[in-house]
């Protein structure tokens with residue numbers, strides 16, 4: 251398929267606040283002072299715990315929620331104040347996929363995908379051609395006449411994706427689209443989203459509570475906690491040097507590099523005489539293959555023990571993550587040396 255959307259759109263949240271009235275009285279501040287720019291053509295992940303405000307933020311992009319304060323812009327259009335025709339136009343530019351797919355059980359795959367086109371009043375012959383393109387794009391040509399009940403979870407989500415693309419949107423919103431899928435199916439759906447982002451050049455904004463999803467697909471990430479964005483930036487920058495405790499706690503579950511139990515159980519907050527400092531060393535790109543630790547021993551004579559480590563891929567770049575221990579008395583010197591060579595370090599504690 252050679253189609254490309256007119257242009258990808260940016261999404262800008264400008265000092266956005268959203269307050270809900272609680273059923274029994276009082277107010278919930280779901281979002282507070284959220285400012286975030288989603289670059290056109292990027293895949294941006296919003297990660298946060300349950301209740302952090304992710305859905306509220308996402309639903310503002312197509313006007314399903316309106317900000318109590320601040321502005322949400324889709325390209326140059328103010329979504330929060332749009333009404334009638336202007337709002338319908340914005341919604342046509344924004345496709346959305348859902349955790350539980352939201353397919354109509356009484357319609358076939360083709361019938362589900364045709365829905366938004368029928369609503370938009372597109373001619374029948376055009377709908378048939380467009381649906382054929384879309385089922386092919388998501389790899390469901392063989393299943394076009396099946397009903398949702400006859401499909402696997404991954405196939406249902408492919409239908410959801412095709413339906414979201416039907417009106418050639420500039421932005422695709424994903425609300426926990428892989429949370430109900432097994433790990434293998436998750437990978438195939440994420441790689442389909444990546445292909446779509448690359449081939450059609452549309453902006454993808456996704457919400458998730460899984461850092462693995464961010465690692466596997468997002469070029470940019472924003473971490474939301476208690477209705478506020480606590481950290482955001484290119485995914486590899488955030489992975490290599492997370493600044494906020496919430497980000498670190500999401501990351502600890504995803505890198506797969508963990509302290510061995512025999513070290514973890516002995517970890518202390520303060521160094522003891524002749525003890526070892528335990529540090530995490532992270533690095534990107536070419537440094538992943540640089541023998542920096544060997545140099546540390548060779549040039550400074552500091553002996554390093556490797557406790558755990560792995561090189562993974564984040565946003566198509568190698569990302570190294572090592573846990574090492576070295577003499578605490580020379581810890582500061584070693585960390586300075588590593589940092590001077592563009593490696594990040596974080597002290598995890600000390601062992602006697």
Ligand SMILES: Nc1ncnc2c1ncn2[C@@H]1O[C@H](COP(=O)(O)OP(=O)(O)OP(=O)(O)O)[C@@H](O)[C@H]1O
Nearest residue numbers: 270271278280298299300301302303304305306307
């Ligand atoms: N319509 C509403 N009325 C009242 N409170 C609401 C409404 N929608 C959301 N909230 C509240 O706003 C806060 C943020 O909710 P939101 O659904 O955006 O979080 P979330 O990060 O998407 O959580 P989850 O992952 O559980 O869906 C929560 O405290 C929620 O209870």
